[in-house]
Amino acid sequence: MNAEQLHPAKSHFYNDERFRAVIYQLVTALLVAALGYYLISNVQENMAKQSIASGFGFVDKEAAFEIGESLIDYSAADTYGRALLVGVINTLKVSAIGMVLTTILGAFIGVCMLSSNWLVSRLGFMYVELFQNIPVLLQLFFFYALFYEAFPGPRQALNPIPGLFITNRGIDFGVPAADPVWGMVIWVLVGAVLLSYGLKRWATWRQRTTGRQFPVFWVSTAMLLFLPLVVWLAGGAPTEMDVPVLSGFNFKGGLNISPEFSALLIGLVLYTASFIAQIVRAGIQSINRGQTEAAMSIGLKPGLVLQLVIFPQALRVIVPPLTSQLLNLTKNSSLAVAIGYPDFVQVAGTTINQTGQAVEGVALMMMVYLSFSLTTSAFMNWYNRRIKIVER
């Protein structure tokens, strides 16, 4: 063996890994930049030729189109900006209600799938198989068609319970008539919730320091029930209800939920729940049986085993995939455009059609959904950190 073999000639610089990495990256960056420049210059040229305005100036112009339902005051004389805001609020409304309902339904079905009752667990599995394997858009069309085809007109309204009417114009139900007392009741309820939370923390602290327990559950329940009740009684106990009444061809009074909103909500909730059920089932099954046995052997009651041992651990497995499913629900709410619910995508789509400013419109859509996604995942990450195992 001679010296030359032990110390080989220095390799060329273009064989150096680091040098190559720099070159690869420069080439990629240049390609991306060139593509971006090419596309943008094309857009500018095309927009100039078709005399389409650019920029977001259109948000201050008059929208001149009506929106079917809105939580804030809106008319066709308002600006595009306000129309888009209505869209955002409508999207938020259906997503927020949908998230709550789908989590409850999904958790319920997930627990059903694990039931020792054969019938119940079979039905749970059937539900999941069925709803997971059918496109959500088809489900939305199906439920929407159910409203305008299968349900009767207002004169023959279905009336399953007094005060609730299901028709092809949506769902109408009675609500308590407006009275200042109800506002106070709601504030007292909020106060009671906060108070119970404080009580829980205080009870935990006391148990840690003195070992004495405090019946938090019963006291909180009593507070939540009785404080609002007392306020209601003190305010003169208003019992008047605002019940929908048939007048002419439609219902007057009460609260109306449009068929578009109902179909969208039902479709999204049922579809997403089938995925959440699987997540919840997997989460509970991931907890070792030994945990249950250990908890029982130290003398915890079955309810406490679930509350203190199984649930906190299962939650850690459940939360990350649950987050992505809830985000999916928000994103899928954009399918509203297909059944005519005025969500953000629909309003933005109308705006694009009227102004021709497709680039800005699509960019707005993406920005809005990106910010929803980022906010939700930020919140869920915070929650996830909170429930993480604190190891010594």
Added chain:
Amino acid sequence: MNTMESSREIRPPSNNVGVVGWLKHNLFNGVFNSIITLVVLAVLIRVVPQFIQWAFIDAVWFTSGKECHEASGACWSVVTKNIRFNIFGYYPYDQQWRPLLAMLLLVGMLAYSRDWKRWNKKLGYGWLLALFVMGVLMKGGLFGLEPVETTKWSGLPLTLLLSFFGIAASYPLGVLLALGRQSDMIIIRSLSVVYIEMIRGVPLITLLFMSSVMFPLFLPEGVTIDKVLRAQAAIILFTAAYIAEVVRGGLQAMDKGQYEAAESMGLNYYQTMRLIILPQALKIVIPPTVGILISAFKDTSLVVIIALYDILNTTKSILNTPEWTGFSTEAYIFIAIVYYLCCFSMSQYSRRIEK
């Protein structure tokens, strides 16, 4: 001896075995469970016979829309009378054997390729040939076949086309993105991260809108790209981001020793990935990947919104004709079954190859 013999003869109590035992164990173990069983049974008894009555006994199968309105049960005629339009859409009527043949060819090739052991170079060439034949069958213009424009492609062939190419093209792109995200090169990594997170943060609909209303503005004047192709590109770009996230999970699950062993054998990056890392990483993530592919298949139905006529949209246009309005339930149940069968067979296949 005597005691042993008699103990052998003692059988378990009759209410612990057989049908009764099974019922007792699975449906009536405890008061609470018994009540639930009875309630569920009561609901089923009310609902199921009614459904059977509607769907089968009172149903009409091959009548005109007028007779359907008089029938008290389901009107499956909306499916049977319109089946050719429902499946083939606006494809020229006398040429519809061509998409049928193309679909049969696709299904046949998929069925043959389902076994890993048959995967070799010859099968690869077979697929190239099959894709070429399918393309010629659909598009025409060669071998004396009448040319058919892509705007006429619709119904089930369009759904299968969008999902097959969506899945086939997004998979390698997704793997590349996942490798990019794991790369040490900062520019490539950040580009991949931005791409993946941005796509995953927005609904598919915005990408489809982009492809249908925004993309034409991006092209120089005079150049147009086919609408089907644009939607196809949107589906591929969307699915790739999700596949990238799944594959990244597989790459992160790989043991560091695998990389070190490959390096110590003198393999370069490309060889390490192709021969050592990817075969193992991709195998770990088969179940979530199939989940993504199933949702990609279901998501092709979203092209309804940009007015492409996939099988969902052909159904909708049947329901818009005056003769067949009002039978949405039946028509939607039919295509729900079509989608269900496709998705179900995909998930069954993934369960089989997992074993």
